[in-house]
Amino acid sequence: MQNITTVITPIDFSDNAKMIADSAAYVAGKFGAELHLVFVVQNFEDYSGFFVPPLNLPNLSKDLLESAQQKMEEFAESCREQAAAAGVSALHSRVLNGDVAEEILNYAKEVRGNLIVMGTHGYKGLERIMFGSVADKVVKTACCPVLTINPYRQDCSGEE
Template identity: 85%
Template sequence: MQEVKTVVTPVDFSDNAKMIADSAGYMAGKFGAELHLVFVLQNFEDYSGFFVPPVNLPNLEKELLESAQQKMEEFAESCREKALAAGIAGLHSKVLTGDVAEEILQYAKEVHGNLIIMGTHGYKGLERIMFGSVADKVVKGACCPVMTINPYRKDCGEKE
């Protein structure tokens, strides 16, 4: 296994995202690696068979992207202090658009990611049925090790 210098962690801004990012920061710190937080805004084209897009779709996409970038800046800032205290080599954040799993895999490849750390749960309900498990697709397609964290499991050795 190659030395871990770059950890990529997808976030979805859910209630569990901070815990996943903190865990990734801890692991990146153990390796003295950089931590890359990434959020992927799902393509509207993926929904094209389900609805007729409004006339102002380009404006909506632009507004969603700007909102996601602002949210990512705030999220990364909220993680910065704890991640730096854990000993990471640097903290980076990026917002991408496209198929979530494909963009995560492509980004990890671009930044020479040595480890992807992500949650097992994100999408719920109809979106999960339509798009499947992002974690599953990343695990199957990654060219580096993937560590998954189930944020709902509390019975694996933790003392309450």
């Protein structure tokens, strides 16, 4: 098996995102690996058959990317201390734009990721019904191993 030097963790800023990032930091730290936090802004073109956006689409996309970048910087900063304590060699963050699963997979190839650590559940509802499970797509097509974490499962030891 290949050495684990680069761990990629997709986040979605849901209530579970910090727990997933902390778990990924723990795993990355055990290997002395880098941790890459990734957020993907979904393309609005994917929704074009469902609605007509009330605003100028290019401006809306730009605003979403800028907002996501700001939120990512804050999120990464909140993870920095935990990651350092866990032994993570470096913490990186990136905001991407496109199909969520495809962008995660492309980023893993770009940075030569050795492991993807991601939650099995993020935001739910209509988006999941229309586009399917991102985790499922990533697990089935990733170029490296994928560790999934179900944030709603109780610890096997009985502790929460």
